[in-house]
Amino acid sequence: xxxxxxxxxxxxxxxxxxxxxxxxxxxxxxxxxxxxxxxxxxxxxxxxxxxxxxxxxxxxxxxxxxxxxxxxxxxxxxxxxxxxxxxxxxxxxxxxxxxxxxxxxxxxxxxxxxxxxxxxxxxxxxxxxxxxxxxxxxxxxxxxxxxxxxxxxxxxxxxxxxxxxxxxxxxxxxxxxxxxxxxxxxxxxxxxxxxxxxxxxxxxxxxxxxxxxxxxxxxxxxxxxxxxxxxxxxxxxxxxxxxxxxxxxxxxxxxxxxxxxxxxxxxxxxxxxxxxxxxxxxxxxxxxxxxxxxxxxxxxxxxxxxxxxxxx
Numbered sequence: 001x002x003x004x005x006x007x008x009x010x011x012x013x014x015x016x017x018x019x020x021x022x023x024x025x026x027x028x029x030x031x032x033x034x035x036x037x038x039x040x041x042x043x044x045x046x047x048x049x050x051x052x053x054x055x056x057x058x059x060x061x062x063x064x065x066x067x068x069x070x071x072x073x074x075x076x077x078x079x080x081x082x083x084x085x086x087x088x089x090x091x092x093x094x095x096x097x098x099x100x101x102x103x104x105x106x107x108x109x110x111x112x113x114x115x116x117x118x119x120x121x122x123x124x125x126x127x128x129x130x131x132x133x134x135x136x137x138x139x140x141x142x143x144x145x146x147x148x149x150x151x152x153x154x155x156x157x158x159x160x161x162x163x164x165x166x167x168x169x170x171x172x173x174x175x176x177x178x179x180x181x182x183x184x185x186x187x188x189x190x191x192x193x194x195x196x197x198x199x200x201x202x203x204x205x206x207x208x209x210x211x212x213x214x215x216x217x218x219x220x221x222x223x224x225x226x227x228x229x230x231x232x233x234x235x236x237x238x239x240x241x242x243x244x245x246x247x248x249x250x251x252x253x254x255x256x257x258x259x260x261x262x263x264x265x266x267x268x269x270x271x272x273x274x275x276x277x278x279x280x281x282x283x284x285x286x287x288x289x290x291x292x293x294x295x296x297x298x299x300x301x302x303x304x305x306x307x308x309x310x311x312x
Contacts, residue, residue, distance in 0.1 A: 006289040007034025009233055009297045012279050013096055016231045016299040019044040023093040026084075026223065028077035028216060033059050035096050036070065045069040047084060047092070051076045051126040076126075078215035081222050091225040097232045099213055099239045118174035123203045132202045133171060141165045151210070151238065152201030159183050160198055173199075200236070213239060217246045221271055222309055224302035230272065231299040240278065240296050247275045247300050250308070269305040276300065 007013075013035060019025060021043030027036045030048035032055070039046050040062075048070065050056055056074045063070055075083050077097065084090070121133040136144065145161035148154040163183035170176050177195040184194040204210060220230050230247075234240040247253075252270040279297040286293050 006292075007032075007038070008098065008289065008292045008295045009279065009281055009285070010034060010038060012297050013231050013233065013299075014038055014042070016276070016297070017094045017096065017229050019094070024089065024091075025094040025096070026080055026092050026220070028080060028095055028097040028220070029099065030055050030059060030072065031098065033062055035098065037062070039096075040066045040069055044093075047071045047073060047080075047089065049073045049075055049077045049080055049083070053127055076212060076216075078212050078219055080216070081219040084223065090223075092223050092228060093225060094229040094231065095220040095224060097213075097216060097220070097230075099233065099243075100209065100235045118172055121170055121173055121176055123199075123206045125207045130206060132176075132206050133169075135202065135206060136164055136176070137169045147205045148198055148201045150201070151204040152197035152199075153238075154197040154201065156184060176202075204238070210238060210242060213242050214246070217243070218307075218309055221250065221302070222307040226302055226304040228302040229299055230302065231297060233295055233297050235294050235296075240298070243298050244278070247272055247298060251275045251300065268308065269303065271303055271305045271308060272300040273303050274301045 017025065017039070019039045019042035023044040025039050025044045025046050027033075027039065027046055027048040030036055030050040033048070036046050036048045036059075046066075046069065048059065050059075050072075051074070053074060056072050059072050063072070073080075073083050080095075084092070121131065121136070123132040124130075135147075139147075141158075141161045141164075144164055145157040148157035148160055154160060160180055160183050163179050164170065164176070167175070167179045170179070176198070177193070180195040180198045181193070186194050217230075217232070224230060232243045234243055250270065250272040253275070276297070276299045279299075281289075281292040281295055
């Protein structure tokens with residue numbers, strides 16, 4: 001039996017956004033609809049995005065329940081600005097993003113995201129395009145090693161890539177996990193399975209997750225009305241670093257103007273203010289939902305300055 005999906009840092013996200021009747025909010029990562037349901041229950045209207053057709057199909061049951069206040073968009077969240085502009089929505093009051101793979105995707109063995117269930121080596125969130133098997137069975141060894149090092153922070157990426165190429169063709173998650181474990185050495189008492197880093201790296205590559213995150217943050221910046229809230233939950237350091245650096249640059253933090261250089265031109269006005277520090281889950285939440293352990297929430301408030309993409 002699959003564990004129920006529990007939205008991570010839900011209370012903290014709701015406290016940051018303060019949803020209320022009359023507000024229009026984007027849930028950029030609909031998943032099982034946990035954030036969306038909480039926002040709708042508070043009276044807001046929600047435009048929910050997900051590139052996974054299974055998530056959109058499962059969400060159809062929510063449409064009638066909320067009497068026209070929910071719209072489901074089968075699209076990547078990087079496309080949110082264009083998708084909403086096409087229906088006349090040019091500004092929203094909040095955007096929430098829950099980055100990375102969803103619990104439902106991890107729990108479905110036939111989606112190929114995890115090695116806990118042996119299934120086809122797929123990992124595609126959109127269920128289209130290049131699969132994990134396509135990449136691992138055709139890419140150059142050096143390209144595989146680069147992906148493992150960059151997205152999985154795998155220090156022995158060359159050894160793992162060499163083992164993958166030697167074992168080709170690979171068809172299932174179980175086969176890939178066994179290859180990685182043999183290459184790195186795996187003892188049953190190890191706290192972390194050595195295949196974890198490889199699976200993360202390949203999944204991020206196949207779905208262009210970090211590029212999608214960067215584009216999604218820019219789209220949110222352009223969509224948010226003055227006073228609107230951006231709330232982003234990330235699950236590993238690569239994601240959190242992108243969010244942290246985005247908000248740092250967008251708020252003008254760290255931009256020094258020397259008083260010793262007369263005539264120096266000040267930078268553009270900040271587009272975000274009141275940037276939070278990273279908010280982590282409580283021990284009580286981690287006890288209820290172990291998958292929350294690595295999560296971090298960062299949020300900020302949109303100023304009235306033009307979006308940098310428009311001001312450029």
